[in-house]
Amino acid sequence: MQDKTVSSSKAFDNLKKVGKSKGFSAFTAALLAILLGLIFGYLIMRIASPANSFLGFQMLLIGGFKRIGDVFYFATPILMTGLAVGFAFKMGLFNIGASGQYTMGMFFALYVGFMWKLPDSIHWIACILAGMVGGMLWGLIPGIFKAFLNVNEVITSIMFNYIGMYLVDMLIQGNAAMYISSKTRTAYLPASAQLPTLGIPHSSVNISIILSITLALILFIVLNKTTFGYELKATGFNKFASAYAGMNDKRNIILTMVIAGAMAGLGGAFAILAPSTIAGSSMTYEPVSVIAANGFNGIAVALLGNSNPIGIIFSAVFISHIQRGGTLASLYGYKPEIIDVVIAVIIYFSAFAMLMNSTVANLIKKRYSKKQSVKIPPADQKEGA
Amino acid sequence: MDTFYYLIQNTLPIAIPLLLVALGGMFSERSGVINIALEGIMLVGAFFGCLFVYFVQSTSLDAQGILLLGMLVAAGAGFLYSLLLSLAAVTMKADQTITGTALNMLIPAAILLFSKMFFNSDGITTSKNFYIKEVPFLSEVPILGKLFFQNTYITVYIGILLLVLSAIVFYKTKFGLRLRACGEHPHAADSVGINVYFMRYAGVSLSGILGGIGGFFYAVGVMNGNTNGHTGVAGFGFLALAVMIFGQWKPFKILLAALFFAFLRTVAYSIALIPFLDTLNINQTFYKMLPYIATMVVLAFTSKKSRAPKAEGIPYDKGLR
Numbered sequence: 001m002q003d004k005t006v007s008s009s010k011a012f013d014n015l016k017k018v019g020k021s022k023g024f025s026a027f028t029a030a031l032l033a034i035l036l037g038l039i040f041g042y043l044i045m046r047i048a049s050p051a052n053s054f055l056g057f058q059m060l061l062i063g064g065f066k067r068i069g070d071v072f073y074f075a076t077p078i079l080m081t082g083l084a085v086g087f088a089f090k091m092g093l094f095n096i097g098a099s100g101q102y103t104m105g106m107f108f109a110l111y112v113g114f115m116w117k118l119p120d121s122i123h124w125i126a127c128i129l130a131g132m133v134g135g136m137l138w139g140l141i142p143g144i145f146k147a148f149l150n151v152n153e154v155i156t157s158i159m160f161n162y163i164g165m166y167l168v169d170m171l172i173q174g175n176a177a178m179y180i181s182s183k184t185r186t187a188y189l190p191a192s193a194q195l196p197t198l199g200i201p202h203s204s205v206n207i208s209i210i211l212s213i214t215l216a217l218i219l220f221i222v223l224n225k226t227t228f229g230y231e232l233k234a235t236g237f238n239k240f241a242s243a244y245a246g247m248n249d250k251r252n253i254i255l256t257m258v259i260a261g262a263m264a265g266l267g268g269a270f271a272i273l274a275p276s277t278i279a280g281s282s283m284t285y286e287p288v289s290v291i292a293a294n295g296f297n298g299i300a301v302a303l304l305g306n307s308n309p310i311g312i313i314f315s316a317v318f319i320s321h322i323q324r325g326g327t328l329a330s331l332y333g334y335k336p337e338i339i340d341v342v343i344a345v346i347i348y349f350s351a352f353a354m355l356m357n358s359t360v361a362n363l364i365k366k367r368y369s370k371k372q373s374v375k376i377p378p379a380d381q382k383e384g385a
Numbered sequence: 386m387d388t389f390y391y392l393i394q395n396t397l398p399i400a401i402p403l404l405l406v407a408l409g410g411m412f413s414e415r416s417g418v419i420n421i422a423l424e425g426i427m428l429v430g431a432f433f434g435c436l437f438v439y440f441v442q443s444t445s446l447d448a449q450g451i452l453l454l455g456m457l458v459a460a461g462a463g464f465l466y467s468l469l470l471s472l473a474a475v476t477m478k479a480d481q482t483i484t485g486t487a488l489n490m491l492i493p494a495a496i497l498l499f500s501k502m503f504f505n506s507d508g509i510t511t512s513k514n515f516y517i518k519e520v521p522f523l524s525e526v527p528i529l530g531k532l533f534f535q536n537t538y539i540t541v542y543i544g545i546l547l548l549v550l551s552a553i554v555f556y557k558t559k560f561g562l563r564l565r566a567c568g569e570h571p572h573a574a575d576s577v578g579i580n581v582y583f584m585r586y587a588g589v590s591l592s593g594i595l596g597g598i599g600g601f602f603y604a605v606g607v608m609n610g611n612t613n614g615h616t617g618v619a620g621f622g623f624l625a626l627a628v629m630i631f632g633q634w635k636p637f638k639i640l641l642a643a644l645f646f647a648f649l650r651t652v653a654y655s656i657a658l659i660p661f662l663d664t665l666n667i668n669q670t671f672y673k674m675l676p677y678i679a680t681m682v683v684l685a686f687t688s689k690k691s692r693a694p695k696a697e698g699i700p701y702d703k704g705l706r
Contacts, residue, residue, distance in 0.1 A: 044498075048502060094482050096486075145681070145684075145685065149684075149685050149688055149689060150688045150689055150691065151681075151684045151685060151688040152630065152688075152693075154421065154482070154626070155623075155626060155627045155630060155680075155684065156681065156684070158620070158623040158626075158627070159627065159677045159678075159680055159681050160677075160681075161620075162620060162674070162677045163674050163677050163678060163681075166670050166671075166673050166674045166677075167670075167674065169670060170668055170670035170671065173670075174668070289673075290615070290616075291620075296486075296490060299486055299490075300490065303483055303486075335497070335498050335501045335502065337494045337495075337497040337498040337501065337614075338494075338498055340490065340493075340494030340497075341491060341494045341495055341498060343490065343494075344487050344488075344490040344491035344494060345487075345491065347483065347486065347487035347490065348469070348473065348484060348487035348488065348491065350483075351473055351477075351479035351480050351483040351484045351487060352473055352477035352478070352479035352484075355477055355478065355479070
């Protein structure tokens, strides 16, 4: 009898260890937040038009599977901006400027795509690298402002979102080779600048999703297996302690922002260089003085993925999936904006889902221990005595 | 000289929303809660204020009366929305920046959803005119009359009144002192019997009220009484945060910062009227960037000395001493 309780409590302890590990609780917290967000979305659909709510909600949940290529295509940019936000988060920096870095990356990629004449095989690679440089530049400046001038990176990057947006619109509108003023859009990119497609019919999914996932894995290794990653996380936990331990926080801040900017810039390049499904055309950009939404969606992706590069891969695909589902739900008369509401609610709950999670876990634990004490009263009495 | 009058007359209705929202941010941050949700709160205020105007505009109510009532509606809406922030950030001890971002993301989507469902548009369009051609008697005063009492909105006077009220509450009352204590050293404040949670709720709620009013005043003074889910408040909530930092978390410095920024923005949008700048023939978009670049330059020079409230951004936990 005694032995049995010991072994069962050991198994319980092991279970508790898994349950208590940080990654696991972050995962369940994200699930809890998603669940609450989806329930909220269902309620809104229910209020908006009760008759179709079930079918509409079903479409929202599984509609993405019908457009699997599109899911991955739209997941690519937000995966990259998600990495941009999440990587900076690890250092304790809130990179709200992913939008500006994304826009700059897009512009640099477009510029090289239109203005440079390069051999077909390396043109698109040069475009991608140019996009990365553009994003780096727009991450570098807030990094310098933060490291040397003590300006809050949130303010700087918001300002640079606007500066970047206006700058890019101005430069594109002023360039006759890139901009067709009668269409108020950029011209079609030459085919050599477009990314190789993966060949899934009716979708623009291309090689960039593979590159993005690879980059996420690289960032995961950088964060967990290198000195720089260790320093970065240490600074995120306690910047005074890490400075005291001799870590060069100024250099680390700038480096982090540059890497984050590079990720967002690549996101912009991947989005604009994607091949179009219609032959002879390509993605185009319309300068309308609106801040790129993909930057802000990146914040959602990073938060839902708990800033972990691996988590961000899944959260980007998930968010893209329900976005596609939301677009398809319009077949039943629902507006696609419902997804943005659902995502915002998910983020809101994920901010304190960890806390809710532990409350729920405590409740379960209490019930479990109560049951145990009922089952084996003698052992308990002995312990009590 | 007429150009100068024109610029000032147009600067004030833009400066007032910035001023009010930055004051709201000040109350929130000085109580210890980073309020990045100001953008969303403004939009809530603008939306509900305009919705109210939309429903009463056909009645016989006087335009200025509608504006005042709309202001109260906007304040109430902003207050309720800010409770979502305090609930998460104070009671649930969640990350304040994340919660704020979520609230910012939620409201434009919700407005678009609502407007598309019920109005079949991207926002609310009202037809009431709140513009004041000239204030009787006062507009006759030389220079000052032209600067402050012609071609303006009542929002300017309400804004100044709220600034004075805020400064009195902030510096001259027990409440203000306690609020500031909670943003600097909440544990010390707690040890002398101040309820830190309550004070933080109060700080965030004040920012909700001021932010809601500021948003409605933006809709009235800048957007002619309209709200749109796509453009929202065009980053004014974020700009207000910059104004607040630029103003060093102090009411009257915030006023100066708001005026500075609003003036640059007005100049940017009225280049064609300023002969000197018009002849330079620089791309208009460049001037639109100017306010943001100027803010960066100013922040670069002032931030070394800048001192944010010490405890801002850290959820208060009684157990940590």
